[in-house]
Amino acid sequence: MNEASSTRVRRRGFLKLVTAVPVAGALAALASPLLRLLKPNVPKFDLLRPTAPDTARGEAIVAASLSELRNPWDFKYFVFTQRYPQYTPQGFKTASVPGVAVRLPYKIRLPLDWAQAIGKEPPVRESDIIVFSRICPHLGCIYNYVPNYREVTAGYGGYVPPPQRQHALMACPCHLSIYDPADRDVPGRVLSGPAPRPPRTFLFEIRNAEIVVTDVEPGGIA
């Protein structure tokens, strides 16, 4: 009697296993397309590999004309459009990257080392014009160019710049990161706040007295 019941139990266990394996397999098979549905750029059956970054293509546009940035600290906002490959009816998705072009009072070496990684050679390496992405490298808000540094002290968390930095600054309303666009060593240096790095920069060239931006440093969510 005892033996019989124990075999029965074993048989039940076996049957359970026989059913469980295909069910689990089917579930796993279902999970893959589901994840691919949520994030289309994951390659098939390759869910555990690092996801391929969604490489964007941008369209060159005129950010500002030189006459608009005649004097030191002049600036101009613009919006750069990026297209990402996507499984949408259009086959792509667009994201806008707001930017700011700034005229500095002196020439600096532009931080364009990232260009090699995307296979481009920066046309301008040293300039008194610098073009930043306005997407805050902290958590992605759009930060502001603040021509009067006192405004930074009043509205952006009480940062008082030391005398040599008392000029136009860039400040983010979200978590009060403050950047110096004109720092000679690290343009866009973080002066205060939680931002981990300076804002990303644009590649640009001068065509017919116009500043044409062609590419933006990859990374961050637009």
Add this chain to the structure above:
Amino acid sequence: MWERLRDWVRERREHLNLFDETLVARQDNPMYLLGPLLYYFWLITVVTGVVLMIWYEPTTAGAYTSIERIQREVPLGWLIRGLHKYAADGVILTIILRIYRMYFLGEYKKPGELSWMLGFLGLILAMISGITGYLLIWNQRAFWAAKTVLTVPVYFDELPVIGRMGFGSMIAYIFLGGPAIGQATITRFYAIHFGISLVLLILIEVFFQRTRRKRINMSLLPIVLFLAMLVVISYILPAESGRRADPTRTPLPILSDWYFLALYQYVKYTPPLWAGLGPGLLIGYGMLVPFLDRSKGRRPLERPFFFVVGVMALLYFLAFTTLILFNIAVIEREPFIIMNLTAVILVLAFLWELRYRRRQRTAAPPPAPAAGGAAGH
């Protein structure tokens, strides 16, 4: 091992007390009205939410306008929307208060572990539901809150080993449905917002069907009273819609819903990786408290360390909320002070705990009076 786990779960499940439904005897104490109240507010939120779905349009172009129309043109639309918003606030408030009650009264101790963990999970889900819900309004606050929240996981990719898998960006991408907030984000948030509440409600209903417990263990009076209160609040303080989202302009100052304010101030103070890890650790602590706290007593002063941690959490919540409301943060100075202060207090609390335990051990023979005496310090 497996058997033990199953026994553990079975025992806890028998003592599961999600909405304080077994504590009938304490109905006169408002702190024990929180459970049924939680369920009641939740029900109101779900019902009004389903009604709102009739008029709401989940598109980037139409969302804000449809909310305005609900507020202005739809007959009693303002009331439905007000009830939805304030009942949802009520849900969060009652969960928070209830969690604090359970914490300070040691209700998470055996056999309450599972109840506590489910309650805590409920708070997290309610907050997720809250943040996905307010993107749907498609106003400035919503837009920027969603944007910053979804950039936080990206920084997880900086973690040593696990970071290389790129799961952080993947989480962000899955919620955003693309490289930026757009139509896909609204659609996904809509689904999540609606899914969390409704699916949970169905699960809870199944649970109550099977255990035949009472869900709302209150008399009629509070039921009517709280509904009237919600109606009055929605009348005098109509749910606001703010300004339409503008992806090119960040407002200054920017404020989120009240239960995220403290977190917001915290994010100002810390490097971005910690903005994600800090709350994660807090959640981890919350979920594991029942297993970390091995002390015998249930009253607050019988476990000094955990008591101090709880009080500090409460104080920081209030202090940070106040700071952000007045837009105060001197970022070069404050994190340093706060960290040191926290460290010192934690060490002191730990010493207090050690001393308390030593005393208890030496005064072991007559346990009851000694415990009371030591707790007085």
